[in-house]
Amino acid sequence: MGLKKYKWHKIAGEAADIQWTKGDVAEVQVNGKTLCLGRFNEEWYGFALLCPHAGAPLTMGYIDGACHVVCPVHSLKFNLKTGRDTNDEGYKLKTYPVEVRADGVYVGFEEGGLFKWL
Numbered sequence: 001m002g003l004k005k006y007k008w009h010k011i012a013g014e015a016a017d018i019q020w021t022k023g024d025v026a027e028v029q030v031n032g033k034t035l036c037l038g039r040f041n042e043e044w045y046g047f048a049l050l051c052p053h054a055g056a057p058l059t060m061g062y063i064d065g066a067c068h069v070v071c072p073v074h075s076l077k078f079n080l081k082t083g084r085d086t087n088d089e090g091y092k093l094k095t096y097p098v099e100v101r102a103d104g105v106y107v108g109f110e111e112g113g114l115f116k117w118l
């Protein structure tokens with residue numbers, strides 16, 4: 001299996017520009033689309049705005065103590081690294097890598113992936 005290639009999009013000029021909720025989630029815009037960021041142990045993760053179970057906005061969820069985002073509606077938990085739900089119910093949250101660089105914060109979108117809208 002080859003390494004994934006990403007196209008990186010700048011979402012903020014610096015890390016301090018990101019507005020976090022009390023649940024350690026942030027809403028960000030990328031080319032007119034809305035995504036979420038989550039932070040856990042100094043690492044940042046990107047993921048889809050809407051829960052893959054029934055579409056709840058994950059900006060209203062929170063990051064737990066084990067690197068999961070917890071949905072605010074039915075409390076399914078999704079691993080921020082893999083997107084898999086912890087109950088193994090088959091729901092998968094789309095995730096994106098995040099890099100905090102000297103010149104800003106970037107989210108990576110897989111090149112050649114299904115999401116051509118970026």
Ligand code: FES
Binds near residue numbers: 053056075
């Ligand atoms: S809408 Fe997220 S767990 Fe049901």
